[in-house]
Ligand SMILES: Nc1nc2c(ncn2[C@@H]2O[C@H](COP(=O)(O)OP(=O)(O)O)[C@@H](O)[C@H]2O)c(=O)[nH]1
């Protein structure tokens with residue numbers, strides 16, 4: 001009896017492995033047995049918080065891939081409140097700003113346009129995440145539940161039709177399975193929501209609702225390190241550094257390995273170019289952050305102090321200030337060389353406000369000393385970049401002080417490998 005059973009099992013196993021082989025040969029050149037995760041972020045959020053949400057979702061995909069074969073579909077960038085000079089309705093693929101092969105070394109990713117080509121605009125399920133209407137009542141537990149939608153959602157259902165249709169990224173996305181999900185927890189809290197039998201493509205809306213699995217930990221930094229900028233932007237920034245700021249990777253001790261996974265500079269080894277870099281956030285911050293934002297005179301004084309203490313004469317200013325404000329600041333620093341990046345028409349037509357913002361961020365990242373703006377995610381992304389390059393923390397985690405007497409400096413989020 002036992003031997004019959006054993007033989008049966010052996011046959012079964014052989015059958016399975018034969019099937020496995022058939023599967024493998026089928027896979028060559030054809031579409032793999034992949035599942036797709038799409039996500040959106042609150043349309044009111046800026047470029048740099050969205051970059052942070054990518055890290056949360058990337059690590060959700062890392063977790064999903066412990067169970068199955070998930071690919072993250074990258075939502076194109078566009079329609080931002082701050083991108084005043086970029087045509088509304090124009091969307092940029094990720095390759096405009098980031099290096100896709102670097103991203104792919106952490107998790108499998110693909111552009112939305114490629115997903116649409118293969119799969120069309122239909123997903124098996126779409127969920128819009130939201131918090132619990134009643135709050136968390138001091139009782140923190142990780143959970144999610146289907147609930148009535150709290151805010152207007154981008155999906156509508158036509159009468160007599162079980163299809164939900166949404167317009168996202170200027171594209172029509174439809175699904176038969178739509179709901180709002182109240183969630184409290186981390187990215188991996190929603191693994192069971194996404195990874196359901198028979199569901200091969202899922203859109204998770206308002207992904208900023210979930211927290212990082214481990215903010216500032218190893219996975220966080222791996223995902224962050226995989227977010228290398230696109231070569232054309234890195235090169236544009238390098239040309240500017242060389243031409244105006246006497247800065248290049250050899251002299252600055254900021255050389256990186258081709259593959260970010262091999263690139264682990266010694267802490268404090270980066271020297272940086274001979275200039276002070278400043279991220280001076282203006283516009284909506286003047287109202288939103290009040291006394292934490294300095295006047296131009298006060299900003300100029302703080303910049304001058306850094307120039308003196310580092311014995312430097314050049315300053316690079318990244319800012320969303322108006323032209324008049326930049327001129328005013330230059331006047332206040334007239335004993336120094338003040339530089340800011342102004343793109344050619346050709347560059348701007350191709351890469352828009354997003355491209356300019358990243359070139360600004362890269363140039364700030366390579367300075368001997370950086371000072372940013374209070375609680376600006378734009379400044380935070382520069383700080384992370386400097387951690388990746390291996391700068392001493394005291395040259396990175398600095399902020400401009402406003403009118404307030406107490407001026408707390410930014411938390412030092414050191415890189416972890
Ligand atoms: N080019 C450039 N754009 C900036 C600068 N500061 C702010 N911006 C623009 O304003 C937006 C600010 O929004 P966000 O990314 O959310 O950063 P935050 O609001 O400072 O936390 C950026 O995405 C840019 O479009 C800057 O120094 N240079």
Ligand SMILES: [Mg+2]
Pocket residue numbers: 045046049377
């Ligand atoms: Mg913002």
